[in-house]
Each structure stands twice: as structure tokens, then as C-alpha cells.
Amino acid sequence: MNALDKIAAFSMDYFSLKGKVAIVTGANQGLGMGYAVAFAKAGADLYIPHYTDDVSDVKRLIEAEGRRVAFIKGDLTDRNYIKAVVEGCLKEYGRIDILVNNAGTNHFAPFFDFPGEAYDRVLELQLKSVYFLGHEVAKVMKAQGGGKIINIGSALSYTADRKCPAYVTAKHGVIGITRDFANELGPYNIQCNAICPGFIQTDMNIAVSADKAFYDHITGRIAAGRWGDLDDLMGTAVFLASKASDYLNGADIKVDGGFSCVL
Numbered sequence: 001m002n003a004l005d006k007i008a009a010f011s012m013d014y015f016s017l018k019g020k021v022a023i024v025t026g027a028n029q030g031l032g033m034g035y036a037v038a039f040a041k042a043g044a045d046l047y048i049p050h051y052t053d054d055v056s057d058v059k060r061l062i063e064a065e066g067r068r069v070a071f072i073k074g075d076l077t078d079r080n081y082i083k084a085v086v087e088g089c090l091k092e093y094g095r096i097d098i099l100v101n102n103a104g105t106n107h108f109a110p111f112f113d114f115p116g117e118a119y120d121r122v123l124e125l126q127l128k129s130v131y132f133l134g135h136e137v138a139k140v141m142k143a144q145g146g147g148k149i150i151n152i153g154s155a156l157s158y159t160a161d162r163k164c165p166a167y168v169t170a171k172h173g174v175i176g177i178t179r180d181f182a183n184e185l186g187p188y189n190i191q192c193n194a195i196c197p198g199f200i201q202t203d204m205n206i207a208v209s210a211d212k213a214f215y216d217h218i219t220g221r222i223a224a225g226r227w228g229d230l231d232d233l234m235g236t237a238v239f240l241a242s243k244a245s246d247y248l249n250g251a252d253i254k255v256d257g258g259f260s261c262v263l
Contacts, residue, residue, distance in 0.1 A: 014244040018043030021093040022241065023085065023137065025076060025129075026103030028055040030202045031152070031233060035100050038234035039241060040067040044098065047089040051075060051103065068093075076103055076129040077121070086136045098241045099137045100150045101130040101174075106204070108163045119166040126170035131177050134192070138185055146189030150240050151178045153196035155256055175252050182250030191249045193240050198256025200228040223258025232257075 001009070017039055027036035028050040036046050036058055045068040048058065055071050062069040070092045074081035089096050104126050107118040134149050141147030154171040161168065174194060181192035199218050201209065209215050209227065219227065233255050239245050240253070254260050 020044040020097040022098035024100040032102040034230035040065040077124040122166035149192040194252040198259040
């Protein structure tokens with residue numbers, strides 16, 4: 001196919017996820033729910049590992065799109081649970097086309113008082129589980145002939161904030177894992193990229209956004225003049241999960257309203 005034929009062949013079907021199966025960790029709430037519902041709207045079925053109990057909202061939204069969703073509850077810091085996630089998805093759907101490593105946690109404390117157990121817990125979930133689940137899913141994708149891995153970074157993948165050293169360390173590490181996976185898995189038609197959200201209005205950010213001085217300070221650094229909403233990230237996720245991004249690998253895409261561009 002020559003260049004003109006390739007241009008003519010391009011269509012919005014490149015963004016379709018019809019017939020695909022996606023694992024989105026922690027998708028029963030927050031940003032993960034946005035990614036999962038976006039995939040359902042694009043035609044994918046979902047498999048959702050979750051830690052907290054309530055899955056009613058995401059189940060209702062996905063099924064409203066006519067797509068299937070299945071759940072598995074557990075702790076991603078447990079390597080046996082990670083294996084169960086992969087095995088469960090294969091049992092349910094027979095394949096895995098997309099993985100979003102979204103589940104996370106944080107802990108805030110003064111630097112000199114930051115508890116070691118909290119540091120370990122944040123890194124286990126925010127960094128190590130990204131590697132170990134990605135590693136297990138990549139084996140399946142290699143056998144299938146390809147797939148998409150999307151890791152979730154942060155504005156703190158590039159800078160640092162006080163009182164959350166574990167989160168900063170983990171989110172910097174997510175970019176490293178993304179680039180390593182892209183290098184290792186690219187030859188097998190597996191693309192690995194990262195979404196790095198800025199300051200988004202989620203339940204996790206209720207406490208910090210309630211601090212008016214902090215909220216105004218951050219908003220003043222966002223070129224868009226507002227904090228992000230969940231739907232601001234959904235299109236990026238669909239793009240990275242679809243054929244439209246087949247030649248994008250090892251990238252980290254900042255979805256931050258211009259926060260990183262403002263002094």
C-alpha cells in the first residue's frame with residue numbers, strides 16, 4: 001500500500017475498541033472509572049480489579065453502553081492476586097488487549113516524620129504492582145500478537161511536592177517503567193505509554209482542593225484556568241488504547257491544562 005492509499009484508508013475506526021478486552025485497575029471510582037467507561041463507549045468489554053467494595057456505578061455505566069464487565073476484588077500488592085487478575089480475565093474473556101495501571105494510593109506526612117511502612121505501601125501499589133501486573137499481561141499480549149499498556153503517571157512524575165515523598169518517587173518511577181516496557185515490548189507489537197494527569201477534581205483531591213489558598217495557587221498555574229474533570233482524560237485513554245496510537249511508544253502525555261508550561 002502506497003502513501004496515498006494509506007492516507008485514504010484512515011478512518012475514525014482507528015479509534016474503535018470494538019471486540020477488545022481491557023483491564024483497568026481501580027476502575028470502580030475516580031479516574032479509573034472514567035477510563036473504563038470511555039473504553040466501553042468505544043466498544044470494549046471490561047475486567048476490573050478493585051480494592052474497595054462498591055462497584056455499582058461503574059457497572060451501571062458500562063452496561064448502559066451494552067458492554068460486559070466483570071470484577072475481581074483484592075490487593076495488587078499481593079503477587080498471587082496479580083496472577084489471579086490475569087487468569088480471571090482470560091477465563092472470562094479469553095484475551096487481554098488493553099491494560100491500564102491506574103490503582104493508587106498516597107500518604108501525606110512531614111518529611112522527617114514520614115513513616116517507613118507508608119513509604120513501602122505507596123511504592124508497592126503505585127510502582128511495583130505496575131511492573132508486576134504489566135509483566136504478567138505482557139506475556140499474554142506477546143502470545144496474542146500485540147496489545148496496549150497504559151500507565152498512569154502524574155504532574156509529580158516531573159517535579160516534587162512536600163509531604164508526599166513516596167508518591168513522588170513512585171510516579172517518577174512509572175515513567176521509567178513505561179520507557180523500559182516500550183523498549184522491551186515494542187518488537188512484539190505491544191505499545192506502552194503513560195498518561196500524566198495534572199490537578200483533577202476527584203474524591204482523592206477533595207481535601208486539598210478545599211484549601212482555598214492552595215486551590216487558588218494551583219489554579220493560577222494552570223493555563224486553562226481550572227482544575228481538570230474526569231472527562232478531560234477519557235479521550236486520551238481511548239487514543240492510547242486504539243489503533244490510532246500504534247506508532248506511539250514510550251511516551252508520557254501530560255493532561256494538565258498547561259500546568260507544566262506555566263512558571
